[in-house]
Structure formats: structure tokens, C-alpha cells
Amino acid sequence: MDIFASFGHGLLVAMQPENLLYCFIGVFLGTFIGVLPGIGSMAPISMILPLSFYLEPTSALVMIAGVYYGAEYGGSIASILMNIPGTPSSSITCIDGYPMAREGRAGIALFTSAIASFGGGMIGMVVMAVLAPALASLALNFGPAEYFAVILLGLVAASAVSNGSPVKGVAMVVAGLMLGTVGVDITTGAERFTMGIPELRDGVNLVVVAMGLFGVGELIVSIKANASGAHQTDIDYKQFYPSRAEWKSIFNPILRGGAIGSFFGALPGTGQTVASAVAYAVEKKLSRNRGNFGKGAIEGVAVPESANNSATQTAFIPTLTLGVPGSASMALVIGALMIHGITPGPRLLVEHADLFWGLVASFLIGNVMLLVLNIPMIGLWVRLLQIPYKYMYPTIIVLICMGVYSVNNNVFDIWLTLAFGWAGYLMRLFRFEPAPLLIGFVLGPMMEEQLRRAMLLSRGDPTVFLTRPISGVLIVITIGLLAYSCVSALRARRHQRGALRSAE
Amino acid sequence: MKPHALLALAASALFATSAVAEPGKWSDTPVRIVVTFPPGGTSDLVARILAQYLDSEFGQKAVVDNRPGAGGTVAADYVAQQPADGTTLILGNNAPFTIAPTQFESLPYDPVASFTHIANLGASTPGLFVQPSLGITDLDGFIALAKGDGVTYGSSGVGSITHILGQAVDTALQIETIHVPYQGSAPAIQDFRAGVLDAFYDSMAQNSAMIEDGEVVPLAVAAPERSKRFPEIPTFREQGYDVVIENWTGLSGPAGMDPAMVQTIHDSVEQIMAIPAVIEQMDQWGIAHTAMTTEDFSSFVANTITVWRPLIEAANVNGG
Amino acid sequence: MMLPEHPFTKGNAMREFLLRLRRSEDAASPPHAWLGALGGAGLLVLSVVFIIGGIKLGVGVPRRLGTGAFPVITGIALALLSVAIILSDLRDTRDAETPDWISFAAIGASLAIFAVVSDHLGLMPAVFLAVVVASLPDPSLRLSGKLILGAIISLGCWGLFIGLLDLPFQAFKGV
Structure with a gap:
């Protein structure tokens, strides 16, 4: 197979000293800035973009990619320690990571997240090396109807993420969809629910929703909880390493997460957040330990981390081979290439083979670097939890403000964060969960856009979703999943009732 | 490659309102070039190239400040409210200056009166x-x-x-x-x-x-004449339909800037746009530079609004 | 739930009646049931707003779905779901978390102050005041401690975000 030859050649490119250096700079910056809530990979990438003008295109790309997946490693740290997703895609990691930290197992959670990220990254890399052309042509078969079907599947999966009442989970997804309609309607240009506020024309920012619902909402809850000393649990510094049983239990979830993640990553736009949500939902259905999900299950940390990291790697496939950026950070990657006169497209694989394979090989190097960088840091991060909460939470509030402000350099976003923070607190009081809402919110605008586009292109014929083969199959899978969840929920209820009756 | 740019530069220097104005540095604090798009697009890259050469050619430090949103009106509104001391400029384009005035019922700024339109960078077709x-x-x-x-x-x-x-x-x-x-x-x-x-x-x-x-x-x-890069592709006009729409980009600041400073900025920009490496880069992105004096550029901005109005109204862009 | 022995509850029928009464009270009045129904009601109101707004915007025809079509579809779905939530939450008898309105207000005020002050006076005073206000509900830190904390964090933010990351913040404004 000439894949091995190409990869070997790429490895030589990536091992050149200057590429090693820029790879290290990238992953180092990414992982540390990813820890800061809300900052994400955008800020550091735009920071190093001017620097990349002076570099070889491969070095520039390797460095930017390093920031991008480095931020995913870092993003999970804030999720686990503070229940604040450092990057939006790590919001799923909060669900089990934070409970683990509260049980004093923060070290294991962080270790698991690093290992799972590494595993996912490797799976993503292999998929990219072997399947890039195939996945690119798959993405080319995705028209509006197919995207709609994929998103629908993602949403049904997302409503299953919830631990509480399933009705509330679905309601939160739908509320997220609804919230996503605020702003200028991209199909007609009319303003919706903006109340005449110009800042709302582009809708509510994702970072605002994530920081408000998760960050601020959680903070209000924990002030009282921690004043009584509940936060300062004893932590055994020695126990960072998962036990043999734990290793065994995360192995398959990492593989599944990686596979699901690399699929969603390759579809521009759906990206890491959907990948981690779907992977988590699937795992929750498959896992033998499913009863513990949401209460600190180690699989619940491994799966989303593996998924979002493999999605991060495969997100380069549509960016490089189709020129379609799935996210703002990926748009920056295209910008960095354009400045060197390289146009992303199907010919990139052939004309710039060095660049492509050098990048793929740098994933291997960068992920090893991240592992080496992150594992010794675990002790330090865990020690952060020992800082009395009275010092911690005002700091977190300020970090949230800065993160939100840095997105659009706009004070209005802080006011919105306040509103979402209050809403997040009330939701906790009423036992609603923020994760499904966030996923609905991410996918809502895309879903609406593709729905309307599909209807426009089919000239008003709704059967298009069933008659196009890929979308038809996806819709059938979605209906199957929905039916299965309903039946199992009903069966569980009947079982519960039966148990109650026999207890009486 | 573009001798007329240099000529225009010489001409604009001759007709400069202030005798002391010449290309160079105009602000001790770094200048912020506000971009109406998120990082990574052509507009952002143009701003970054500009910032890079302002520093290397004239020692004028400049940073790019991306303020995307609401069809560029967020950025334009922001710049209109900044002090007119040359430290905040906007890399403007059709969206906030030509289309928004017709598209939105009310704008927080006046596309002409709220700004000092300084220099035209070029247009793509x-x-x-x-x-x-x-x-x-x-x-x-x-x-x-x-x-x-x-x-x-x-x-x-x-x-x-x-x-x-x-x-x-x-x-x-x-x-x-x-x-x-x-x-x-x-x-x-x-x-x-x-x-x-x-x-x-x-x-x-x-x-x-x-x-x-x-x-x-x-x-x-949709250009007045065939492009140099694709000479085999005809224009709309040649085929008997009068359709010319160009996507311009230019540099503007808040209203009320000092004319001498405006001239300095204008001349610096013109000088950068005449550097062969910059011309080559702009060519690759399909941006053709046309030198305009500050006065010409201002009337160009004002004029485009009127010319495009019927088209924008016909397109029914506000969904009404 | 055990009822205290009471002279009137000796009879079996009477006891049965009181038990039933207590159960219905449990279902209707404990704080959580009340709050839960409120959450569902909030969602219901929200969905009605979106339905009405969506209809006003126009739902269009299948071929060209209008601006309001998606808000109306999701609004109707959410309205149905929130009715289901109200009904099920009224039966939910688990203990509620007691709301902590002081922290609620303090964190809100902290964000509001950050927004106002960073816009007018710059980043440093905004961070300082936000920290002090946010730490108000915590009694374990004295006021002097809160002020020192504010000063340390604002210096740290300056170093990290302006010094290191070079984000376009202004440390002080209009002073």
C-alpha cells in the first residue's frame, strides 16, 4: 500500500526540526488557552495567523492544527474541574467529568480524558490517512436533504443525553432549536425575535449560551454548596491512574467514540459538538454501566473526549479537500493556506502531497506531545481544586466575562450571558439539563437552513427526504432509535411500577 | 505591473491638501484596522497584509480587529463612534456601506457623513x-x-x-x-x-x-471588461446585458479626521498597493487595485449607494 | 410517610381518608412541585411567544417555507412538551433544592458591573469591581480580603489577556 509510503514520507516532513518546534508551539498554546473558558481555539489561531505568513505552508498548517486539537485537550480540563466547558464541544464531558471531580476522582477523570483524546486523535488520524478521498466524496454526496437527516439523528441522540426525565430532555432540545431562530433569517433576511437590538441580528452566540447555562448557572449553585465546605474533598494525589478494570472499561468506548467522531468531523459544520453528543448517547445505550452515566461514569468521560478529538482531526478533510470550512477556526486554516497561494480543493492531495501527509503525520507527533505535556500537569490541575472556593469563584466569573467578551469584543454579550446564567440557575432548580439545549441550539439553525433549502430545491416535495438514498437510510435509523427509546422507556416505567406494587 | 498606481500616487501627492503630508507613520499608538468579517476570509487577509506592510514600510504598528456581525454594520457602527484620531480604521466594503443603507430600515450611522472615506484598495469581480x-x-x-x-x-x-x-x-x-x-x-x-x-x-x-x-x-x-486572467470569458455587456457589479474594498475612518493625516494614510496605502509582492498577492485573490483620491473615493461610496438601490430593493433582501 | 397517632385516626376508614388527603397535599403543595410546574409554565409562555411571533412573520408555503415556519413548528412541539412537563412535575414529590437568591443576585450584579464598567472605564476597574461584588455573598472572606483578591485578579487578567494574549482590550478608558 502506498499509504504507508506516503505516511512515512509525511513523517519525515513532520520530523523536520522546525516543524517539530512549530507543532510544539501549537499544541502548547492550544492546550493552555483551551483551559480558559470560552476562549476556544479561535483566539490563539488568529493570534498566530500573522506569524504563519512568514513560515513554510506546512509549518504554518502544522502549528495551526496543533492549536486546534490542543484546545480540545485543554477544553476538557475546565469541564471536569469547574463544570465549565472550555470549548463548546467539551460540554458533554461535563456531564460525567464534573461528578467525578466532586467525588475526588478528578485525577482519574483528567487522565482518562487525556488518554481518550489521544486514542480519538489516533483514530481520526488513521481515518484521515486511509479514507480522506473517500470521506471527501461522501461529503460531496451530502446535499441539503442528507444534512437534514443527519442533524435529525443527532438531535434524537442528544435528547437521550439527559439523565433526568426524557420528556424534559426532548423539551430542552426543542427549546434549543427555537432559541436558534433568534436573529436574521438567513433565507429571507428578515429579523426574528431580535426586539430591534442590532447585536441580536446574528443570533445569540454559542459561547454565550454555553458560558451562561453551564458556567454561571453552576457557579450560583456551588457558592452555597461550597461555603459549607463540600467542595474541598480529599484528593489522593497518587491515584491518577485508572485501575485495570477502569482501563478495560474505557477501551471500547474510546474506539466507538473515535469511529463516531471521525464520521461527524468529516461532515463540514456538524463537527465536534455533535460528534461528542451522538457518541455519548450511543454509549449510554450500549454500556453495561449505563445506570451510572451522569453520576461520574468513567466511560462518560472517555467517549465524548475520544469523539471530539477524532472529529477535530477529520474536520481537516472537508477543509483541505473541498475548501469548505466547518467552523470559524477551519476558515482560518483556509486563510493561512490562501496567503501562501494554496487553494484548498480536490487537487490539494496530489499537488501538495507533502503538506497533506506532513499534516497527517504531525497529528501523531502532536498528540504524543499533548499526552506528555498533559499527564504531568494533572497533579497541578487537581491542586487547583484545593484552592478555597471563595478565591476560585470570583476568578471564574471574571474568566467567563473575558471569554465571552473576546468572542465579538462586545459588551452586549455579557448582558446576554447574565440572562442565560440566571436561566441556567432556574433550570437547575426546575431539574432541566443544559446539555441537550446546547446541542439543539448548535444544530437548530443548520437544521432549519437545510430543511428550507431541501424544500426549495425539491420544489415543495417533502418526500425528498425519503427518496434520496442516504437521507432515506438515515431517517429510517432515526425512527428506529426513537422507537427503541420509547419502548425501553415504557418498559422501564412498567418495570418500576411493577416493582413498586410488589413492594407494597 | 501597475504603473498607473504609481502615477496616481505621484498625482495625489501633487494635489495633496497639506504640503507636509507624505506616506509614513501617523500614529504613535498601534492603529486598529477593524474588519467586518471573522478571521480567515479574503477581507481579513487583505487587512493583515496591509498591517504587515504598514509596519515594515513605515514603522506604523497596526493590528487587525475582527468585529463581524449583522452584515458588517456592527463594525461600521463601532468605528463611527471611535475618536477620529487615526487610531481606528475600518476595512470597508459593500455590505455596511452600499447594501445596508437600503437593506435596513434604520442604521445607527450614516454611510457617508459618519465616516472619512480614505482610500480605495480595489475590487474583485x-x-x-x-x-x-x-x-x-x-x-x-x-x-x-x-x-x-x-x-x-x-x-x-x-x-x-x-x-x-x-x-x-x-x-x-x-x-x-x-x-x-x-x-x-x-x-x-x-x-x-x-x-x-x-x-x-x-x-x-x-x-x-x-x-x-x-x-x-x-x-x-460582471466587470466592464474581460479579466486579464481569464480573457476567454466574456462580460455581460458584450452579450448585450448591462450588468456590472464589483465588490470593492477600501479603508475608512470616523468622520472629522485631520486632512493632513488622511493624506498620509492615503499615500501610505497607495504606496503599499504598488509593491510588486502585494500586487501579486491581490491578483491571486482577484482584487484589482484602482487608485482613487480621497475625494473620489468618498463620492464613489456615496454614488454606489444610489446606483445599487433599485437592485437591492428588487432583491427584497429584508424579507418584507 | 408516617402519620402521628391521633385519637381521631383510630378508625380504619378515618385513617385511610387522612392518608389520602396527605398524599394529595404532597402532590399539590410541596415547594418543588410548585417550582417544577413553574418551569414548565415558563417554557409554555416562551413557546406561545414564538408561535405568535412566527405566525406574524409568515409561515409561507411548503416550497418556500416562510421566516416564521420553523419557530411555529418548534413552538408547537415545545408547547405540547411543556404541558406534559407541568403534569408530570406536579406529581414529582422529590425534595427541592432551596433557591439561593442572594448568590443569584450577586453573580448577576457582578456580570452587570463588568459590562457597564469595562465599557466606560476599561478592563482593570471592571475586573476589580466584578470580583468584589461576586464575592459579597461569601461570608468567609472579609472585605479587605475581597479587595485584595480583586486587585490580584485584575493584575493577573491584565498580564494574561493584554500582555500575553494581546486581545483587543483597553485596560483603562476615558480617564
């Missing part, structure tokens, strides 16, 4: 591309198809320049096409390649690879 499988090669074929089965076309968004162009073409060719808006041209092109769209409008230069590979059939460019 969009064109009309169709699927090769349709078997048409000219606008007459396009008209026949639109009147027969109907044609779907992708634009980079409601109220975007490609949407306005689509409307202008519909009006000139007296046809009705089905407009399918996307968020930017990349997803539209993806759907085009997936075979769900019949046509799309986009910048010529961005699609050079697809043109060379025969994956698209370019029918016409």
Missing part, C-alpha cells in the same frame, strides 16, 4: 457559473433554461453581493430564477458540486481551479 451537465455555454442558453425547467442558483447569502448580482441578472435578462442563499460561497459551491444547484455566482479568481478543470462553465463576468 464576480461571475456566473453553471453546471457543465446543463450543456449551455452562453447567456441565451441560460435564458432558455430559466424559461423552461427553471434554474436554481446559490449565493453567499441574502443581501450579499452575489445575491444582488443574481437579481441584477434576472432584471437584465428578464427571467426569474430560484435564489438559494448560503452562508458564504464555500457551502454553495459544495452543493453545486453535489449536483443540487444549477448555477452560482462567485468571485472569478476563487474558482480558477474549477474553471481549469472544467467542473464549471463560466457564462459571463
